Amino acid sequence: MPLLEPAPFPGATYDPNENPPPFGHSLKKYFALEDDYVNLNNGSYGSPPLPVVYAATRLGYEIEGNPDRFHRLKLAPLLTKARESVAKLIGAEPDEVVIVPNATHAANTVLRNFEWREGDLILHTTTTYGAVAKTARYLADRSEQPRPDVVTIDYTFPASHTEILGQFKATLREAKQKHAQTAFTDVPPLSQGYVEENRGQGNKIVAVVDSIVANPGVLMPWKELVDVCREEGVWCIVDAAHSIGQEPDINLSEVKPDFWFSNCHKWLYSKRGCAALYVPKRNQYIIRSSVPTHHDYVSPQSAAYKVVGTNFAQQHFWGTVDFTGYLTVPDAIAFREWIGGEKAIYEYGHKLAIEGGKRLAEILGTRVIDESGEQTVTMTNVQLPLPVEKTRGEVYTAEKLIEINAYLQEKLLLEWKTYAAHFYHAGGWWCRCSVQAYNEISDFEYLGKALKAVCKEVEEKILAKAP
DSSP, X not given: OOOOOXXXXXXXXXXXXSOOOOSSGGGGGGXXXXXXXXXXXXXXXXXXXXXXXXXXXXXXXXXXXXXXHIIIIIHHHHHHHXXXXXXXXXXXXXXXXXXXXXXXXXXXXXXXXXXXXXXXXXXXXXXXXXXXXXXXXXXXXOSSSOOOEEEEEOOOXXXXXXXXXXXXXXXXXHHHHHTTTSXXXXXXXXXXXXXXXGTTOSOOEEEEEESBOSSSOOBOOHHHHHHHHHHXXXXXXEEOTTTTTTSSOOOHHHHOOSEEEXXXXXXXXXXXXXXXXXXXXXXXXXXXXXXXXXXTOOOTTSTTHHHHTTOHHHHTOOSSSOXXXXXXXXXXXXXXXXXXXXXXXXXXXXXXXXXXXXXXXXXXXXXXXOSSSXXXXXXXXXXXXXXXXXXXXXXXXXXXXXXXXXXXXXXXXXXXXXXXXXXXXXXXXXXXXXXXXXXXXXXXXXXXXXXXXXHHHHIIIIITSOO
């Protein structure tokens, strides 16, 4: 029997010609969050609006009603529309953007497509997202040659943009001096010294740069870091996992990173998992294969390669996977436009992140990590009222760090029904609060009440125990 069209559930539809509710709790009716759950952790997994969930549900019914018709005739134009929507938002051309499952997948696509040589370097930082850092480590650990070496930049926050830039430049130049006998002549096309005939020859340096760090959730001077990489002849991969939908004024055609990727399911409201990978046409020769390799892979040895190159956009069109997350991007953007648009969403979230961070710090008797506001977009980081150690292991053994993390998760989620990401950094514990259009200052106040009580329990039940 044919599948019935799913009926819309409360909050699943809206009239684009009517005025939306104001930002704050009145918008929560358009999200599937439990009524008694106070969510200040949108940054980890996202929280798609009900109209996006409904769009995905309808797509699911359509796909199952006639899988062949959908995949053979309807999927390609819908996927192109999704790519075009993202490209417009980030200032790129549609054929420079593909949709992939998540930011980690995008990072692997880029890093695993470089043809590594002995003596190549990968730069990342101590705050690089774990899966991305481990990907670099894996490439350096492989049993087969060639293998790149990994150089790590140690960032400790609070740190100003000026300090971050200075440390990046210093570490990069130290690495070059340490490898003075290595000819780093494989440079990006926009760097001085690039010669078309010599591309891919010699050694290279590849830097992974965060636009917004995951933990702590701070905005980096990534545009300036891209400039530094270009001046130094370094390939620059921008991990912008938290950017699209949070950071305003992303114009990649102007900034010109070598590679850039961002999750769409975190802040842009698409159904998870969904991420955008940007590779400008000048660098698409690097991305010879999607991950995994697709039917549309084009061998550099074939005649077709001279016509279509690596076939970048078409390669990232896998067969039997669930595309519904990818295809909800236009629905997500439409909903965002209805509730106020990118500028208004950012301004509300940024203001609340600043005010909410200060209020939470006041309740906890601690401080925010970014007192100047220079690094705050719509995430704020507040220190927890737990001891700060001067020497690693002085207070927190590895076992206690794991135990505290698990205790905070369980108590906040199950007993207090609220959550903000928490992490250990620079000798102490911090929480990262992600502000969405449905949050209000009272959410920070409730979280503060919960954290104050749970941290007291941590001191009494975990830290007071003999090591």
